[in-house]
Amino acid sequence: MLNLKINLTTKISLFFKTALISLFLLSSPLFLADYAYGIRLTNVTHLFDITHDFSQPSDVSVSDNGQIYVLDGVNNKVKVFDQNGKFRFSFGSKGTSTGKFQFPLGIDVDSSGLVYVADSGNHIVQVFSPEGKYIKRFRVPPESSRASDPTDVIADRTNNRLFVVDNDNHYILIFDLTTTELLDSFGGPGAEETEFRYPFFMAQDKDGLLYITDVVNTRVQVFTYEGKFVTVIGGWGVDKGRFFRPKGVAIDKYNRIFITDSYMGVIQVFQHDGEFYSVLGDPETDSIKKFIKPMGMFIDRNNRLYLVEMFGDRVSVYQIEDDR
C-alpha cells in the first residue's frame, strides 16, 4: 500500500515536472545546450593506442626517458614500450618467488628509472631496474591479522620516501626509500578525514602532495608527504566534481588533478585547490569523452596523458590540449 502511494505521488510529481520542462523548452532555446554543453571541456587529442595481449591491465607509468611501463596484472607481467608505443620487452610471470607476481595492480617509475610494482597478491613491493631486472622486494606488513593488499606505490626521491597503499586495511604506509624501513602510516577504516574505505591509486604533485583515491568514500584525499591531511576533492554523486567510482589520479604540468571514474567512464579535472575545473572532452564531437572503464593514469612533462582502459585492454595516449 505504501509502495502504491509512493508510485502515485511520484507519477503526479513527474507529470508536473515534465509539463514545466516542456514550457521551459518552448521559452528557452538553450535548454538542450545547457544539458549537453553546459560543462567545461578539456579536450584531448588521441595520439595512439597500445595493445599487446593485455588482460585487464590496471596501471601505467612513464620514465623520464619516455619508456612506457604497463602493468598487465592478470597476465602477471610488466610490458614495456617505447615512447611511440612500440613493444620493447616484458618481465614477470605468475608466482611467488622473486620477480614473479600475483595479480599486481599499481606501478611507478622513479626519476632514476627504477620500477616499483605493488604486488597485491604477494603482499609485497618489488623493485626492478629500467630493463626489468629484479633488484629487491620487501614485505608490506599486515594490519592486525589481515594480510596487506598493496595496490599502488609511489617512490618520492626528493623526500626519500616510498608510499604504499594498503587497500584492504585502508592505510597508507610510508617507507624509507633507501632502506625500505617502515617509517610511518596513516589512515584506517572509516569515512572521516584521513580515514579511508578502500584507498586505491595515488599521485604526487610537484609540491610533494599525495592525492589518494578513496574508492568507496567516493573522493580523493590530499596529504602532505608526511601524511598530514590537506583537503578532500570530490564526493558522492554523478554531478560534475563528484564521483561514483574514483580510481586513477594524475597531476598535469599545471598541477591540475585528473581523476578517472571507472563506472561513469569520464575523467574529471580539478584545480590545484580542489575545485572542479573541467571534464575531458573529445574535440571531434565537442562532447564529453567517454572511456571504457578508465583506471590508472600517468601524465608526462609534455602533458601527454597515458590512460589504462581496463575493459578495453589497452593503454590510450592523448595530448592534453592547453585550455588555460
Place this chain on the structure above:
Amino acid sequence: MKKIFYLILFMTTLTLQLDTVYAVEAPRNPNSAKECAICHYRWIDIFFVDGKGSELVPYQAEKVVAKPEICFSCHDGSVVDSRAKVYNDHRHKINRPPPEYMKIPKIYPLDKEGNMQCATCHTAHGVSSEMGIEKTIFVRSSNKNSAMCRSCHSDKDGGTAFGNHPIGSTKMKIPDGLIKRGAILGDGENNIICETCHVVHGSPNESFLIESSRNSQLCLECHSDKNIFTQDGKRNHFHVINAIPGKVKIPEDLIKKGSKLGRKGEIICQTCHKIHNNRIEKDLLLIKKGKGESLCLTCHTDKQYLANTKHNLNHSAPNEKNLDGKTVAEAGICSPCHLPHKEARKPGEGNDFTTRLCLSCHSKGNIAEKALIKNYKHPVDVNPFDIADTEVLLKAIGVKKKDLKLPLFSRAGAQDRNGLVTCATCHDPHRWRSDSTEGEIREDVKGDHKTSFLRRPSPALCRECHSNKFAIVNSKHDMRKTAPEEKNFLGQLPSESGLCGTCHIIHGGQKNYIWGRDIKSKSGQVVQNLCVSCHNKDGIANKKLIKEYSHPMDINPSEKGLSTTLPLFDKNGKVSRNGLIACQTCHDPHRWDPTKVIKEEHFKEEGTAQNSFLRLKNSPSPALCTNCHTEQAYVEKTDHDLNITAPEYKNNIGETPAESGACGVCHQVHNSRFKFKLWAQGFGNGKKLMNMMCNYCHSKDGIAKNKIPKIYTHPDGMLITNEGKDIKGKPDYFPIYNKVGALTTVGNISCPSCHDVHQWNPRFFRIGDGVNVEGTSENSFLRAQTYNLLCTDCHGLDALFRFKFYHDPEERVEKRSGPFIPINLKEKLLEQD
C-alpha cells in the same frame, strides 16, 4: 499556438510512457542513500528523484544493480580483486538464460530478460553488514555442502542412482593435494560435494573443474588406483588413458552419447565414463555392459573375431578364472586376459609384458600347456633394428624402421615403434587367421602358416621384417619348387610350413637360425652344418656336394695374410670378424643372383660365377674372389684373363671364362681334380710343377701357343738362393719353388720366379686395360723391374740389357765370348788387382 498544443501533447505522452516504464521497474524499497545507491546506481537522487541525468552521465532509467559492470566497478581490485577469477571469462555464465530444463528457484532472480546475472546468486543483503557495504557481497543462500549449486543443478545431484558421480561421504580419502588445488569438502569426513570438483568462478578448465579432466588428471586424483602408472613410474597393465588411439576409432555413436576425448584426441576417463546424467550404466559407463563382451568390443571391433577361436575360453577353458575370480561366462570373453582397471592374469616368465601375458597360459601347468613352445624360438625381447647386423651382406632386417608394419612393444606392453619384438609382433591373439574372419575351436586342429593367430600368413609375415631374404622365392632353395615332398624337422611339407618354414621353424627349431632340418654334419661349424643338412650324399641336394679339393674353410683369412669384408662365422654361427670361413662367407642361400632379385622361376637354372647364391658376382669381374685375394685381382682384363684373350676356351669342367669367372679358368673352388692351387687346367711339359702349369697353355697345342719361350730353364746344377729376396710384398721379391710347387730359398728358378701371372705390370697395381698387346721388359707379368731381378746378382747389370737371355739360347752366357764369372766374384778379382 497549434505547435504549442502539439508539443505539450507530445511531452505529456512521453512522460506518461516513461512513467509506465518506471512504474513497472520501480524498486520496492528504493533508497537514494549512498550506502544503497553505491550499487543501486539508478537510485541516485538525480535519476530517481529528479528523473534526469547529470552533466556527466545520462539519465539512468534501467535497473543496473545486477549488471556485471556494477559488480566489476568494485571487483576490479579497487575493493576486491576478482579480475582473474571472475572477469577473465572464467566465471559462471551470466547474460544468458538458464537451460530450458533447469528450474531456478525463485530466491535466485533472473533479470527482466530472464538472463542469469551476478545478482542471481549474489546479493548485498544476504547477511548483515560487518562494517558497511564492502562486506556484504554474499550469496543469496547458504552454499553449505553445495546446497546452492544443487538447487539449480538438481540433475547433477543424487549420486549414481541418478546417473551422477557419487556425492556425499565416501570411504575413499580425498587427497590433500586436491584440496590444496582448491577442492572443497562438505561437512564430515571425505564428503564429496559439487565444489570438490568444480569452482563457480575462476577456473580456466572445462565445466569449471578445478583441474582439467581432458587429461584424466582430475579423475586420477582420487581414482589413482586406476592410473596406468604407479607413483614410482611403473606401468600398470590397465586400459590405457591419455594415449591417442592407434587403430581403434571411437565410434561416433559413443561420442554422441557423451564420450569425450583429450585435447589431442586421447582416450581419457571420460571416453568411457560419463559422470553426470548417465542413464546408461550404473558404473557411469557410456556403454551398456550386456553380456560382457560388448563393452570392450564397442571400440575394439577388430577383436570381435576372438569369439570363434580357442582364445575364447568359453571353448577352451570355461572354468578358468581370472584374478578377479570370474570365469569367462561371468565376465565376458575379454576378461580372462583383460580387465580395464585391474590385472586379469598373473603374467608368465619373460621380460616384456606382452610375451609374459601369452606365457601366462602357454607355459607348463597352465591352460595352454599343449601349445607350449619347445626348443628354440624366434627372438623376442629384442629391438630388431638394434641387432641389425652391421654386416651388410648378412643383414637380418630388410625393412627400414619407418616401414615396419608389424607392431613392436615396450616392456610395459604398449605399442612402441622403438620397442621390442614380442609374441604379439607376429601374432594377433584375437584372430585365428588374418585373411579370414573364420575361427577354429576344434581341439585337434593345429594351426599352420596361414592360421595360428598370425598377423599375416607366412611367408608374408616373415617378409615384413626379412624382406631381403625373399629373393629366395623361385630359386633352387625354394623347396616348394625343388623339393615339395621334403619335410622339415617337424614333419611338415613345404606346403604346410610355408616358404621359410622349410628351413626355419619359428617355434621349436634347433639352436642357431632356428634350423628346421635334420643336421647331418658334425663339423663343429654351425652354419656349415646347416648347408650340409641338404648338401650331403643322402640329402636332397646330393648333386651339389662339396668334396675334398675345395676352397679351404674353417680358417680365418688373416692367417694367410688376407682380409675380407665377407662374413666370417664363429663356431656358434654368429658373425664374427675373428670367425672362420664358412659356406655362407661366399654364399647367400637366400639370393641366387647377387646383383638382382629374380622374381620369375629360376630354380632350374644351372649356376655360374655370376649367380649360384654367391654373395658377390664373380664374373666377368672376379669381385668375390678378389674380396680376399686382392693381389690376384689385377689379373682382370690382362692377357691372363681369358674373358679377354680366349673367351671360348673352357676349363677342365667345361666352363667358359664367362661361366667360371676370370679366376675359375685356372682355379676350381669346389671339387677340383687337383689339390694344388685347386688347378682347373691340365699340365704341360716340364720337370717342375710350376712350369708344367704354365706350359699347359704356353705350349704348341695350348691357347698361348704364340707365347712359347724357346728355353725357360736355368742351367741345372747352378743352384740359386733368393735369400733376402724371398719376402713377399717387397719390390725385389723373387720366389723359388721346388719341384712340387712349394716355396724354397735354394733351388732353381721356374716361371713364377720372374713372373706374377696375376699382374701385368709390376709398377701398376691395377687391372689390365682389356687389350691384348705385346709385352716389354717393363711389363709382361714380370714380378719386378728388371734391375731388381735376381739375375743381376750373377749376371751383372748386363742382364738388364739382355733380359731375353733366359728365353733366347743365343743370348745365353755360354754362347758369348769369354768365361762366365759371377759378378760378385768379378768384383773380388778386381779388388785383388
